[in-house]
Amino acid sequence: MNRRVLLAALGTGATAGLAGCSSVLSLSDDEPCGGDECDIGMTRNEFLPETYETTVGEPVVWKNTSGAVHTITALENSLPEGADYFATGGYEDEETARTAWDHHGGRLGTRETFEHTFDVPGTYEYICIPHVRAGMVGEIIVTE
Template sequence: MRRRTFLSAVSAVGVGGLAGCNAPTGGTETELADGTGTTAGGGSEAETTAGGETATEQETQGGATETVQMVTEGSEYYFDPIGLFVESGDTVEWVIESGAHSSTAYAQSLDSADVTRIPEQAEPWNSGILTSAGASFSYTFEVTGTYDYFCIPHKALGMIARIVCGEPGDVEGDPPDGDVPAEQAIVEQGAISYSEFSG
């Protein structure tokens, strides 16, 4: 399978060590020791390399880490990439590029979702609203299928996206709040950028 990896250009935030199945690493923002940014996650502080540079991607227990940027650009609010393929065991880290956003699964068990659009056996996630540039939230995908998610403050404005883990399944059509790339296109391309999809 072809898969493109999108790396965050944020120099102050890295990917912390992640563990656990289908569980977010936390949802609170904490200031980094050097005061240059924030990261979300109970036990996942920014990790720096031996040379002092911040790690933007690392292998996690059981898989790779992919980055999705959360962006406010004028009157547009979006996840980039808007469509992403991952393997079971891979972790996705959402990073605030600009604006204030959340990464929230379409799951009726969460207050902000009216429908469920993730696999039945999957644990839903909700980062809460992250407000600082560089703030991040991570979730490890274990259950095969299709996952649709949204930003709480911008769902009505169409800030939604899709992740396919392993192979498509468990959802049909688009979420109620807008369009996302087709599952098979995500599998074939690995990642579909917002500009590619919306252009």
């Protein structure tokens, strides 16, 4: 449900009561990821958790748990030597992923998932292209 529609329906008293709400999930978001469904969830402006630890060969699953469209776009300059590039849309490099976003490519819609298996240990930084200015950045730490 649209937050503004909900607040209007609840009246001005509810608006004042909810104005200071700082939950990491918006009113239209699912519960954060956990269990077998996914490892990393997404709110409107952040990955949950922001830093995720895994081991070589284990798949990592992101799920868009918000009503917004997102991307998962690796920052090429942060990839460990010999590591494969990863991005929603299957792009082979960051420039192509960013260009594709301008043409509606690489989008991860609500409730959709993206999976990547990391074969090289190290730290991987990634962003959501449309929400990076709002601080939507993440980090994967891969160990042996």
